[in-house]
Amino acid sequence: MIKNRLLVPAALVAASALALAGCSTASGSPGSDASESDRVQVVASTNVYGQIAEAIGGDLIDVTSIVASTSQDPHSFEPSAQDQLAVSRADLVIENGGGYDAFIEALIDSSGVDAPVVTAVEYSHDWPENGGHDASSEPETDDHDHAGHDHVEGFNEHVWYDPHTVEHVAEAIAEQLTALLPDDADAISTNLADFTGGVAGIEDALGQIEASDAGAEVFVTEPVPGYLVAAAGLANVTPDAFSEAVEEGQDVPPATLLEALGLLESGGVRVVITNAQTGGAETTQVVDDADGRGIPVLEFAETLPEGQTYLSWMNENVAALAEALAR
DSSP: OOOBOOOOOHHHHHHHHHHHHHOOSOTTOSSSOGGGOOSEEEEEEEHHHHHHHHHHHGGGEEEEEEEOOTTOOGGGOOOOHHHHHHHHTOSEEEEOOTTTTHHHHHHHHHHTOOOOEEEGGGGSTTOGGGTTOOGGGOOOOBOSOOOBOOOOTTOOOOGGGOHHHHHHHHHHHHHHHHHHOGGGHHHHHHHHHHHHHHHHHHHHHHHHHHHHHTTOEEEESSSTTHHHHHHTTOEEOOOHHHHHHHHTTOOOOHHHHHHHHHHHHHTOEEEEEEETTOOOHHHHHHHHHHHHHTOOEEEEOSSOOTTOOHHHHHHHHHHHHHHHHHO
């Protein structure tokens, strides 16, 4: 793996120094003062991983999720001095990796924090460095000299939509929390069992979709829910050039747009899935065309909606997919 360090702008570093000198509360932290809390301080790049950590650590930990709103785009997120402060105090950091949340890797490098880092993409079957081997081989977390991952061509970094990967990420989080809190190993183990049991329920629901609708064609405007679609045994017929352009915020080539609209016209596409947090003129055109043809359109988000847990959110997504296919 080629590792490239990402530099935080000088203005942020300066602001961070002021924050470190004058602030006592990390942004988003449930604790009133992280320096006075006996709980382990966990920082997650997004609230998806923050909530998974909460499910496993419970009251034993304080969690700061840097990106915690569906109005924020992790790809282009600009961290604040408070975010720098939170990372500098972390006992454990959880990131997605794969170029998705490069901001947190920059914060790790600039703060010099030596906390262990759980990188979710490294637990995916598809992560190139795993060579196709089972994610349960448990890639090691990096306690020192953590460096950034560039976006990997051809790799779908949205691994939190893959229940199998999430199960192993949860196990890695539990392992790190147990090392930090050995006296609470039993509680952490119980919480992990509850969480992975919930993940198994999601996989069962996806298996039911596969049993009834294997091979059904879906059009996914962005690769965000790609793993979930694959786990349900469905066929993603979206032209690669379409989803890649939308993900990169670029115009979809006219010929590709015509190809996409032709797929909808053919009558084979059963469901269209969009990213609730991004879009564009071409996505709108596809959605409008699908609506006109009576093809169900679903919106899947990149961050955890307010009031949801990871398990409730994924169960809701899977149920919506099953309902749309049943129309």
